[in-house]
Amino acid sequence: MANTDNKNPKMTKKRRRELARELILRYEVGSRFSNSDTLLFGQICGYEFEWVERSAPKIGSAPAVCVSYPAETYTGSWGWRKSIDGYEQRQNLIGAMRLASRAGTFKQVKKDMCAQCGSNDLLAVDHKSVPFVRIAESFIKEQGKPAIQNVDFGWELVDPASFLEFHDEIADYQVLCASCNSKKGAKV
Ligand SMILES: [Zn+2]
Structure with a gap:
């Protein structure tokens, strides 16, 4: 229990x-x-x-x-x-926005193999052109901070639909293996 x-x-x-x-x-x-x-x-x-x-x-x-x-x-x-x-408001907000974004096109990405090397080891869906945090920040800039509410340990958006729509218009994805994903991070 x-x-x-x-x-x-x-x-x-x-x-x-x-x-x-x-x-x-x-x-x-x-x-x-x-x-x-x-x-x-x-x-x-x-x-x-x-x-x-x-x-x-x-x-x-x-x-x-x-x-x-x-x-x-x-x-x-x-x-x-x-x-x-440091568990604070920004973390809660970004987490809630990420959760909301998962209900859209993110769900439809097929994790079959790495787009860069073809491996199928520890695949993750990666925001290809614009990082998620940047999408979240432009939404906040344009429309203000969305309201969040506490659920168990975590937080969710009171109105997830408006951010989801905004996110899915911008987001594109690629599937990367852990190794290519960390190389991508290192380049930034
Ligand atoms: Zn790879």
């Missing part, structure tokens, strides 16, 4: 840090989170990760993780405490 904390929009940062820590400690160093724990960890931190892996601590014995964060084509070590401490 779901933890009742999931329903509490006022969950404290302290509680989020405890939950994140408990989650990490369930795994051995070097092992990757299950899909549901990846989702949960992302919700606690306010980011949408593709995968999360427990890594060896750098300093002392504090539990550490590596993540893949496709929205910013980032793969590497992740300061999870810092992301929880």
Whole structure:
């Protein structure tokens, strides 16, 4: 059964840090989170990760993780405490907008193989010409910040339809493997 904390929009940062820590400690160093724990960890931190892996601590014995964060084509070590401490409005807003965008043309992209190298290893749908965050920012610039509401851990747009329409007029996609995706990120 779901933890009742999931329903509490006022969950404290302290509680989020405890939950994140408990989650990490369930795994051995070097092992990757299950899909549901990846989702949960992302919700606690306010980011949408593709995968999360427990890594060896750098300093002392504090539990550490590596993540893949496709929205910013980032793969590497992740300061999870810092992301929880900085869990704030912008993150919530961008997350809610990303969620809304998933209901449109994004859903129709077929993940068959990498558009650049033909591999089918760890494929992800990538915003090809305009990064998602840039689409979100131009919407905010033109129409103001959309209203968001809390649902469980996360946030959603009160009116997802207007952003979805705006997003789908601009967005085009390509399917990339993890390796080509990280090379793309490195070029920016
Ligand atoms: Zn590739």
